[in-house]
Amino acid sequence: MVQTEQGCAIKRPTRSGPRLENSTLADQLAAHHPHFIQLFPISARPCNHLHDELKPLKSFANFQQKPQMASMDGKREVCSPFIPRRNALRKTSAEIVSEARQSLRVQSTRRPFTPRDGHRQLFGKSYVRADRDSRPPSAFSLHAQNFDAPDSRPGSGTRLSPLDHKPKFPVLCDAEGPFKSFPKTPSAPLEVKKGPPGMRARLLRTGSLTALTPTEGHKQSDNKYGCKEQSYPSPGQKQLPAKRPPGTDKTEGRGGPHKPGPRRTASESRITQPGVDSGDGLTECTAGRKAEQGNRDITMSPEEDAESLVWNNMIAPRLQQLESVAAGGSEGSVDRLCDLCDGLRGTLAEADMLGRRCKRRSGILRTLFRLIDLDSAQLNLHIAELCLALCVSGNNLLNICKLIFQISRRESNDILFQNSSVIDSFLGILSNEDVSTSGEALLYCVGTLKFLSGNCAILRLLLEKNCVGAAQKLIQRLCTAADTDFTIAGHILVQLTATLRNLADHPDSRPLFISFSILSELCVVLSNHREDPDICTNVSRIYSKLSSYSECRLALAQTPNCYQLFLELLNKHHQKQDLVVRLLFTLGNLAAESDEARWQLFQCEGCVDSLLQLYDTYQRRDDSPHTQPRKGPPRAPPGTVQQDEDVLVKLVRVLANMCIHPAVGPALASNATCIRLLMETLELRCVQESEELLVNVAATINNLSFYREDSSVLRRSQLPMAKLMLKLVLSSSMDAMLEATRVYGNVSQSKNVRDFIMQNKVHQFAVTLLDSKSTEMCIAACGVLTNLAQDPPNRASLSGEGAIAKLVDCLRDFGPGDWQLVSQVCQALWNMIGCGPEKLLDTRERESLLKILTTYLDEEAALKWIEDDDVRDFHRACWEFEFLPVAQKLMKTLQPPDQTA
Numbered sequence: 001m002v003q004t005e006q007g008c009a010i011k012r013p014t015r016s017g018p019r020l021e022n023s024t025l026a027d028q029l030a031a032h033h034p035h036f037i038q039l040f041p042i043s044a045r046p047c048n049h050l051h052d053e054l055k056p057l058k059s060f061a062n063f064q065q066k067p068q069m070a071s072m073d074g075k076r077e078v079c080s081p082f083i084p085r086r087n088a089l090r091k092t093s094a095e096i097v098s099e100a101r102q103s104l105r106v107q108s109t110r111r112p113f114t115p116r117d118g119h120r121q122l123f124g125k126s127y128v129r130a131d132r133d134s135r136p137p138s139a140f141s142l143h144a145q146n147f148d149a150p151d152s153r154p155g156s157g158t159r160l161s162p163l164d165h166k167p168k169f170p171v172l173c174d175a176e177g178p179f180k181s182f183p184k185t186p187s188a189p190l191e192v193k194k195g196p197p198g199m200r201a202r203l204l205r206t207g208s209l210t211a212l213t214p215t216e217g218h219k220q221s222d223n224k225y226g227c228k229e230q231s232y233p234s235p236g237q238k239q240l241p242a243k244r245p246p247g248t249d250k251t252e253g254r255g256g257p258h259k260p261g262p263r264r265t266a267s268e269s270r271i272t273q274p275g276v277d278s279g280d281g282l283t284e285c286t287a288g289r290k291a292e293q294g295n296r297d298i299t300m301s302p303e304e305d306a307e308s309l310v311w312n313n314m315i316a317p318r319l320q321q322l323e324s325v326a327a328g329g330s331e332g333s334v335d336r337l338c339d340l341c342d343g344l345r346g347t348l349a350e351a352d353m354l355g356r357r358c359k360r361r362s363g364i365l366r367t368l369f370r371l372i373d374l375d376s377a378q379l380n381l382h383i384a385e386l387c388l389a390l391c392v393s394g395n396n397l398l399n400i401c402k403l404i405f406q407i408s409r410r411e412s413n414d415i416l417f418q419n420s421s422v423i424d425s426f427l428g429i430l431s432n433e434d435v436s437t438s439g440e441a442l443l444y445c446v447g448t449l450k451f452l453s454g455n456c457a458i459l460r461l462l463l464e465k466n467c468v469g470a471a472q473k474l475i476q477r478l479c480t481a482a483d484t485d486f487t488i489a490g491h492i493l494v495q496l497t498a499t500l501r502n503l504a505d506h507p508d509s510r511p512l513f514i515s516f517s518i519l520s521e522l523c524v525v526l527s528n529h530r531e532d533p534d535i536c537t538n539v540s541r542i543y544s545k546l547s548s549y550s551e552c553r554l555a556l557a558q559t560p561n562c563y564q565l566f567l568e569l570l571n572k573h574h575q576k577q578d579l580v581v582r583l584l585f586t587l588g589n590l591a592a593e594s595d596e597a598r599w600q601l602f603q604c605e606g607c608v609d610s611l612l613q614l615y616d617t618y619q620r621r622d623d624s625p626h627t628q629p630r631k632g633p634p635r636a637p638p639g640t641v642q643q644d645e646d647v648l649v650k651l652v653r654v655l656a657n658m659c660i661h662p663a664v665g666p667a668l669a670s671n672a673t674c675i676r677l678l679m680e681t682l683e684l685r686c687v688q689e690s691e692e693l694l695v696n697v698a699a700t701i702n703n704l705s706f707y708r709e710d711s712s713v714l715r716r717s718q719l720p721m722a723k724l725m726l727k728l729v730l731s732s733s734m735d736a737m738l739e740a741t742r743v744y745g746n747v748s749q750s751k752n753v754r755d756f757i758m759q760n761k762v763h764q765f766a767v768t769l770l771d772s773k774s775t776e777m778c779i780a781a782c783g784v785l786t787n788l789a790q791d792p793p794n795r796a797s798l799s800g801e802g803a804i805a806k807l808v809d810c811l812r813d814f815g816p817g818d819w820q821l822v823s824q825v826c827q828a829l830w831n832m833i834g835c836g837p838e839k840l841l842d843t844r845e846r847e848s849l850l851k852i853l854t855t856y857l858d859e860e861a862a863l864k865w866i867e868d869d870d871v872r873d874f875h876r877a878c879w880e881f882e883f884l885p886v887a888q889k890l891m892k893t894l895q896p897p898d899q900t901a
Contacts, residue, residue, distance in 0.1 A: 307351075307359065314351070319344075321340055325337055326371055337374075341379070341383060345386050345389060348390075354389050356391050361390050365392065368383045368387060369383075380403055381407055381417070384422060385420055385421055385422050388425040389421070397441050398441040402444050404426075405444040409451065411455075414455045414457075423452070423461065424465060427466070428470075430474045431469075435478060435481045435492070436482065436484075439485060439488035439492065446474075449467065449495075450498045454502055463503065463509055468516050469516055471496055471499065472517070474492070475496065479521075479525060493532075498538050500518065501541045501542050504541075510551065513552065514551060519552065522539045522542060523559050526539055526565055530568065533579060540583050541582055543556065556586075557590055563587070566586070567610050574614055577644065580647055581643070584654055585653075588650055588653040598657065599661055599663065608668070608671065611651060611655065612674060612677065615651050618647045618648050619677065645693055653696050655668065656696060659703045659704055665704060668704060669709070669712040669713065669714045669715070675714050675717060678697050679720065681694070688732075691736060695739050698725065701714070702739060705743060705747050706746055721743070721747060722743075722744065722756050722757070723756070725743050734777075737765070738777055741766065741777070744766075745784050754791060758794055762784075763797065763798060764801055766781045767785070767803045770782075770806035775818050778821055779820070782827070785807075789831035795831075799832065804833065808829075808849055811825045811826070811849070815862075819883040822856070822887075823883040827886055829890060850891070850895070857891065863876060
């Protein structure tokens with residue numbers, strides 16, 4: 001325990017010039033208190049403002065010193081030597097200004113730092129899912145052969161069972177063999193017959209095309225895509241159509257009805273595979289366009305005729321250009337190909353042939369897929385953009401999403417996405433695709449958005465395109481996914497919550513998060529995936545960011561059972577520091593302003609026990625070099641010491657904010673474990689190394705010391721607590737000094753604590769603090785002096801230190817701006833000069849004080865400088881209820897007897 005030197009007196013400091021800044025005040029304290037320098041030399045650690053770099057609203061609210069002579073918030077009735085007991089029915093000034101004071105003095109704590117991933121990948125190095133080995137990869141190779149041609153046949157070894165139903169449409173039979181014309185099983189050999197003269201050899205199937213493009217009519221097929229096309233069939237060759245629904249068979253020619261032949265074998269059939277686009281159609285392998293037009297056996301509808309015209313005149317030439325430019329490989333071919341892709345999309349859009357409306361989209365997709373092997377990010381993004389506009393599905397959709405994911409992994413490619421429609425297409429996928437059928441595609445889609453949301457320009461673009469709304473729809477589907485899809489849903493949620501975490505950084509996202517109820521939706525995610533620490537950590541980061549703002553705190557506080565859920569997660573993942581610190585920070589924010597939130601948190605099952613158990617765990621494992629050795633768990637690794645201390649900072653803040661509630665405060669003040677842990681922290685920590693933690697502990701003790709029930713453990717420990725506070729007063733930290741002074745203002749209601757303060761010269765620090773420019777510092781110092789002046793022997797000592805002159809200076813300097821401070825000054829002056837026979841004021845000081853009080857007691861003169869009506873009402877309330885009663889009594893005491901009569 002550090003003790004100041006006995007008998008160390010200081011001269012009455014005289015103040016000339018402006019009031020002192022905190023750093024200058026520390027120098028003055030060092031000049032008048034040699035022991036102040038011995039503890040922490042100012043030159044070794046310059047005093048600075050601890051929270052200059054902090055974000056708004058991240059710590060305690062309403063942590064006011066509540067000295068005996070002026071109850072600051074009206075929660076306890078306090079009698080003073082000069083103020084009669086207030087009428088309980090009369091509204092006090094503290095009740096009027098309580099809400100305003102919360103926002104005027106907020107001691108902040110830093111929001112936990114959110115690190116950015118150094119590499120763009122689906123799952124970071126800290127990913128700890130149980131099925132780690134089965135997770136989808138971030139790195140893979142994609143080539144044209146990985147894409148399915150829309151009309152490709154089944155893979156090798158795949159055989160389809162024959163249909164067991166008979167066709168329901170009428171079939172014309174041969175007179176000689178009535179049953180010879182019915183289709184045969186796949187095992188039957190293919191029977192080839194020569195048809196009548198003029199009959200064309202054709203391959204027909206459902207959705208087949210009736211006209212052949214120039215490129216298709218004169219080119220051999222690319223076997224890579226399983227499409228076998230021939231230029232002109234021999235005159236007598238005859239190919240049989242596949243079975244089609246009634247009304248689609250248009251094989252009747254001029255020579256008479258065509259007789260159905262035997263069915264083809266599976267190896268000869270063109271059948272769409274499972275998972276392959278079902279509506280991509282089939283390219284006809286027929287004769288050229290001239291022969292097609294000369295044949296009159298087919299009647300084309302006007303729509304088909306118009307589509308054929310567009311295809312032949314506009315689309316087919318562009319496809320030929322794409323293939324020729326790609327084959328040329330000249331310099332600048334990539335830019336030319338990108339322009340051709342854009343032109344092709346524009347043509348399809350004008351002809352209303354995007355999506356699945358184009359019957360020949362299979363030919364377009366095959367041409368686009370072949371271009372992927374050119375391995376150009378710019379071109380591949382144009383190809384993917386057009387493929388998504390053509391509504392690919394199944395395996396092709398997955399590969400397109402993988403292709404875009406690959407492109408987005410390079411941060412240098414972000415600029416390619418800013419003027420692309422890929423983001424719009426991906427947001428549509430988020431809103432509409434089913435998890436069970438397109439789960440992996442959704443994963444790579446959301447993973448891409450996660451990468452892109454790290455770019456500030458694209459982040460704003462995502463917000464404009466309603467990414468938050470699309471994410472809400474996907475969250476709802478993921479939370480209701482079947483058990484069989486639980487794993488892939490978890491993978492997707494890791495990416496989606498990381499995306500939302502990035503979006504939460506932008507101020508424009510907050511109204512969207514609230515309007516789409518994202519905060520409550522994320523609570524459902526936490527409840528369903530509470531075993532997954534990665535999802536929980538991402539969600540906690542979102543809450544940590546958004547709970548710093550009042551509108552988001554309100555939305556989160558209205559979510560049912562969120563407090564109980566947070567406590568359960570703290571118990572389950574108590575060893576995961578990055579998750580624990582963010583949940584505690586969020587709880588501290590929720591309890592910072594709302595009494596209802598404090599009570600709901602306190603009412604949760606096992607709340608106090610869980611928090612104190614967590615406190616004890618992290619305090620014992622944080623055996624940092626600046627703490628004394630003790631028994632307990634092994635010392636934490638050096639790299640985690642600061643992280644563990646950050647947990648304690650946030651946890652103590654939760655306790656401090658909770659105990660502001662009038663029912664929670666007495667319960668915590670009576671909890672022996674809570675008081676023991678707080679005192680243990682003060683005893684073991686050093687201000688230089690753990691400044692923020694000790695400041696928060698002192699603020700918590702200040703709140704708890706306000707409750708003076710008989711059951712209060714802190715009330716029985718006031719003297720040991722005052723001794724522990726001494727090292728905070730003697731430190732170079734003005735924040736620590738302020739909180740310790742506030743504690744002394746409360747515990748100095750005890751006689752033995754007042755004696756300890758006088759014996760250890762703490763009152764000299766309180767007098768010196770009156771020179772501060774900080775109104776908070778002056779209020780805290782006035783509270784200590786008010787209590788010390790209750791004892792007659794102390795009044796002369798305080799006067800000898802220049803307390804009365806400094807109090808008069810405070811009255812003059814702060815009067816019109818802070819009536820609460822001025823009322824506190826008047827209470828201290830009353831106790832010093834109005835409660836005993838001592839004459840501590842000379843005539844000049846008395847006249848100066850009377851002149852100031854006379855001016856301030858004139859309501860019109862005191863409030864005339866305030867122009868804003870709302871501010872005027874606030875100051876009038878403070879002036880009337882806080883200042884006026886004390887000032888009138890002090891005025892009456894100072895006036896000569898003949899004037900008071």
